[in-house]
Amino acid sequence: MVPGIFPRGLILLSYITACWSKIYENVSDLPGNLTYDFVVVGGGTAGLVVANRLTENPNFSVLVLEAGVSNAGVLDSIIPFFVDNLLGPTMYEWNYTTVPQSGLNGRVLDYARAFMLGGCSSHNGMFYTRGSAEDFNRYAQITGDAGWSWDEILPYFLKNEKWSPPADHHDTSGEFDPKFHSTKGLTSVSLPGFAWPIFFDHVIQTTKELSDEFPFNLDMNSGFPLGLGWLQSTVGDGMRSSSATSYLASEFIERENLHVLIHAQVSQLVDVQNVTGEPSFDGVQFKQGTSEFTARAAKEIILSAGTVGTPSILMHSGIGDQATLNALGIPTVLHLPSVGQNIQDQAAVSTSWLVNTTQTLESITQNATRFNEAFEQWNQSHTGPFVEFAATHVAWLRLPSNSSIFENHTDPSAGPQTPHIELVFAPGVGLGPPGNASQHFMGAGVAVVSPASRGSITINSSNPFDPPVIDLGLLESDFDVFALREGIKSAYRFFGAPVWQDIIIGPRQDLENLTTDALDEFIRSTAGPPLHLVGSAAMSARDAPDGVVNPDLLVKGLARLRVVDASVLPIVPSAHTQAATYAVAERAADLMKELWM
Template identity: 30%
Template sequence: MASNLSEVAEKTFDYVVIGAGTAGLVIAARLAEDPAVSVAVLEAGGANLIDPKIIWGGQFGATFQDPKYDWGFTTVPQAHSNNRQWMWNRGKGLGGSSAMNFYAWIKPPAADVNAFEELGNPGWNWESYKKYTTRSEHFTPPTEEQLKDFPFTFDPALHGHSGPLSVAIPRTSFATDKLFLGALEANGAKLIRDPYGGDITGRFIGSSHVDPANAFTRSYTATAFFGPNQIKPNFKVLLNATAGPLMFKEEKDQGEVVATGVQFFYQGRPYVVRARKEVVISAGTINSPKILELSGIGQPALLQKIGVTVKVDLPGVGENVQDHVLGGVPMELKPSVPVQTFDGFRNPVFAKHQDHLQVIGRENRHQFGISSFGYVPLTLADPEVAKSFHKRVAKWVEEAKKSGKLPPGLSEQYDIQLRHLLDDSIPDIEIVGFPGFFQFLNPPEPKANHLTLLSILQHPWSRGSIHAKSQDPMEDPAIDPHAFEVPFDLELMVEHIKFSRKLARTEPLKAGIEREVDPGPNVKTDEQIAEYLRTVCGTCFHAIGSVSMLPREKNGCVDSQLKVYGTKNVRVADLSIVPLHFAAHSVATAFGIGEKMADILKGVV
């Protein structure tokens, strides 16, 4: 029930939302709850509804590099990662990246969220975060069967129970969970009673955005916010419509530009949709800054270079990009370990049988998810290394601040990062127990089962950029995360790998491991591990910051109401507005941003 071109082109709506992704559909659907309010959404991708590649689990990465589902972005060569170009996969179509992620539903430490407010954004704190992320949720507690397998505990007050998005613990490979979480316990990581209350430092079983009432299929913004609203006459979603520049009135209002609508392209032809009140850009960390720049909002020198007239001088657009970096250690498990992993999907016969079981509603591997998480401080991984690391980072931060070369606003961010680095209640390291082989260098044994210890950098010191390369809305922007440019990021990733190996030498995990596949026994020294990481690391798909919510003089792009500086009625609401990275997977945060944006527009915040 998506809209036709004739229902949107040349029409006027109260609100125009660019992007039917994780945040965009939340905003549009919440606004459309008022029948007197009209909303149009422009989405560059297709519907892709009831598509097994999306709604069935266990196929992690199945949609990657397929233009039907994936933008297929690529970074510029990364100078500190052997000049490799990293793939930055992002969802294209209804649901955005919530349709192609690994559906881990994780929330950050309260201190990481409170940092948003400390950086100059009143009301962006843990209590607000909890309110808006739980609003989307419909949490299903673990079953008695699940409780038998693992002592999962939870606090109902920390979860949402009436939202449209189903959240639950997926079916899991409890044998690998026990091996992994047992090794974390033996190394001092505490069991978290409920990781959704602002404390995630320890070990826990996490939830996913899946629907246990519907055979553990993916629940995402398309099922939760598009499906229930698609027949409303005041809710129009136009698919395959790529947004171009915003349109503005010729005259400014008290020095601010006023948006009147958005130009978009449909089947190669340009059209216009008009906005009576506001334009909300929810195109994601990669496309949102590009749309602003195509509209004349950004760094004047860059805009002039690509031939765009400057409307608003806003140097922070496309800057302050931060991303979680992913690496890891795949371990081959002993044949005697009674596990159910995702490895079987490499066998076409097995995969076909699992498809059949999913169709008829029987338990199968498509219903499994990623559930074992460890978030720990560096002091737990290696206390002696932590002492030296902390001192060197503190000295570097002090010297960087004295140099006068830091961009506006970065000094304050580094102060918070350093404080959090020295706080053992805030994790520096994330290790995920992935029940299967996650490809890095060497191929797996065809019939073997694996546990991959995935390492994810949480609080990067490096800062990147994303900028338009031309006036062409169809051309991807230049993405440069500056991966490992600040060497402490790579150093910390080396400690991730060493800690993973330490876990593998610890019972009960030790007894279950046949061999380490990557990087392998010949990789021993820190420099050898670093070279391995430069060769294999990539994005964890959690980029933030390209349209940062900061004071304007601190290179900010939007204020605490998510209004773009220098504009009267342009907002940005997606992960691009997050000013400082946090320790968690990012989808829950994107939902919360969408929910809060809707309340801001309704005037109830």
């Protein structure tokens, strides 16, 4: 984004409507006595789905406690093109950092987690990618619950999704397969709504010239993602569609049985009971300003604080590894050593090529006049280049089965139809590239999406408001480095296709001719996380010795405490995690309704 043209967080008054009248900012404004049937901790991607679906029953009362701010009127969240402005440090983030990452040459990383209503769905890159059918069939195998299989979870993807026309209303024939989509859900999903003709034509032509490596895939969300296809994003009418804009739309937030309180940071679960033979918590302690309050749940407490927040709250509530808790003076309610363990994120690097066409993002990001024109177009009609983030196409690739890495490493992917590598293609290098204003680029992000590395999240203080200790463990497995190395080579082959020769001047960095050691050093010195963290409260079979939640997402050994967010996924799907999180939440809501109705 061109700096200094619009202030961060600019409010569009036309966007703020009465739908926010039931978002409470002060606990004193809440009606009643802070006693509800369900208390949802976290108003993020999953938490708002659960709150919406439970309050479809007028006999259920639900309180959502969100630590962050409202998303209403936050321009950087509303306009897809402005997403980079949300990255920290900002008021819209928790502003976490990791411990030094041994696989990344000891670098300490910023780790973006949303501090706003809608969670990461209000803050992310809006990619809507489900993963492979094999990913979900593996979840079913791990948990012993066929309800997590692809065939059983697909209806929940469809229940969430509202397939929408792209902002430019172009003919989308041949760009997706409608039989894998729904127009009846709540979260808008659409194809790119602004055309970069030269880039689009060249990308699709490459699938013909290099069809063995980059076959065209009509719809990567069919359960069979391998190949290259059009990116689908959570964008509707040229604006971001988040859990806050969809599941808290005006017809929902006005429900008398749904209360959403922002600026309410949960510290711990309190008031342990043991009525059914298993311990349970009756209360959720939270802080607003300098005051502490306790909300009570007659039926269930639902933790939807995210893969970082959920294990922290569990541990501060006495649920976790007993030795860790004892060392901090936290009384143990339940020894559950898997809390915070087994976390996974993917790892990614960027590559780019200098081009001789001006049909690139740089024509906007480095030209104040063009930027202002694009903003005015969006403000008037929700059309133009601001209706999408940088990326428009994605390729999902597998390493060849005879790759040398498999001589000493087990394939971490879910199966032969599941990718190891993601290539994200964009007509530019991002929304704020360095370099000469007259230069233009094409870019490819390279990620390992079936990683072998694991990390952990823990706490080192009894103060629940101290930040958790985040160790992503990125690139600690040689498999992940190998996959990124091969992904970079694939990106170079992609832009080396004959069709690109009329516009490619050359790579920004000559990675193709580096030695293996030098390329690995580039990877370890530049790679970062795409922020797809899972696994800190992983689900497992009911009789499994590990895991945090059972297949129904109830915490093992406890009653009336459920986890509903990306932390329950035991292995990261070979995709961006937003779509899977929505599906998990939709199924979780049905599981709760079945139990309590």
